[in-house]
Amino acid sequence: MTGYTAQTTLAKSISLSGVGVHSGKMTHLTLKPAPQNHGIKFRRVDLPGTQDIQALFKLVVDTSLATVLGTNGAIVSTIEHLMAGFSGLGIDNALVEIDDYEIPIMDGSAKIFTQMMEAAGIVLLDAPKQYFIVKKTIELVEDDKFVSVRPCPCFKITCSIDFPHPLIGKQEITFDREKDNFERDISRARTFGFIKDLELLKRFSLGKGGSLDNAIVIDEDRILNEEGLRYPDEFVRHKLLDSLGDFSLLGMPIKGHIITHKSGHALNHSFIETFLKNKDAWETGPAA
Template identity: 60%
Template sequence: MKHHQQTIKTPVSCSGVGVHSGKTVNLSIKPAPVNHGIRFVRVDLPGAPGVTAHFNNVVDTSLATVIGAEGCIVSTIEHLMAGLTGMSIDNAIVEVDAYELPIMDGSAGPFTTLIKSAGTLSQEGAKCYFKVNDPISLNENGKSVTIYPADEFRITCTIAYDHPLIGTQTCNFAIDRETFEKEISAARTFGFLHEVELMKRYGLARGGTLDNAVVIDGDRVLNDGGLRYPDEFVRHKVLDCIGDFSLIGMPIMGHVVASKSGHAFNHAFLEKFFEEKASWDTCTLAPDPA
């Protein structure tokens, strides 16, 4: 575990299509100073307004995680945020020239590769953590998220679908850079063909294709090559959890146990987390060995 803050060494860029807008967007990730956090900047708008990736700035969670401030919004940030968190990047400036981030292949894999190619720069500032001391739980309509004390960031996630290809799946990972890169980052978002067709009818998912999502039709996966992992569906939900929980603003030392959760419920849990201030502390840890 790295206990110094980190940013990227060199700027990196990519281009892609927004899954809902269908518009091409250019994205650049640039180094940022200590205690800056992750901030998105809309270079296509006058004055290049920006918004910090923090749960207080979340304005919508119906189809993706959307943040907004200073007269701008940035949509579908969860996969890039998962990539930055999974690769232990604390500080970065993300410049985009449209309101929706590119979906790439529907996973965090392309972003992870991009961040890795930029290199990691250790900074002088100590990394500050939320250290969970007592369990915090939110349960509603069959969905639940609980965070327990732990000396690492761990996620146990369960999904349950009344569908033969998915069913009930559970996975459990300690979230570190190597595990994220190998076991989680490539897991793609997924949906059912009838849902995709309905969204397109209403002007959504304009950029959605088999190149950027796992699509299920009846009892088969339509994508060439099938699934990347036997349990790719639940692994993608872990990826979403990492992205959503990164909006807490600092790394977590705790064990998140999530069942049937999604973007909206994860956001509701973060609000609950901050209501229960007696259950956690902030702390820094001993410096990394020389």
């Protein structure tokens, strides 16, 4: 079969280590090539005999602080930045081996994951890439927040945010996978938080690995990181990065235009549930 967009995987294995933002524990991670139709799977090597955890929405068990997947007693947490790297680079198949439950936070973005994936190389497999091809608009509204998807011949995602803070305010950005460069334009955008919220997390023994090395920390009127921002609109770029990670849990890329406004993990996951129920609004298969 020829004339199709092929599935992809890594050309070779790559390993890295880092601290979990909530656990504060050092975790070792190895990303390995995988065959066609394998998808992205996580393997807890510290729990021998447990089932691999597929990166699918149906296995999401918690979204309160980060996205957590689980099956048969094994969980893997804080997957969104790594999954955004796979999605942003269009990698369909990989096995992720991890020796604890939390993916390392690294620098708070997908930069290091993305650079390592690109250094390993991406290869084509002898099978067509499968898509969700959107035929009708689907929308989920919650108060002043919403997520929607509409038909589009390519994959685009538009995110907008509106924070009542002088350093953030209203921001919007669109990423088109066919035209834009994920590594340059999105992957380096770091997670962000307000210092009062970080202090509260640590008081409840969460956020143990959080620091100025892996997050943008904001006070009432200033950014505490000495180096400042990597992009003028880094906040909305990180929201888009998170959304890429969330929507990757559909298990296949989308041919459509996703639009989010003031969304977060919980609303994105509610939208995925709505999307999957509306089977008349999409079809699956290789791209035309």
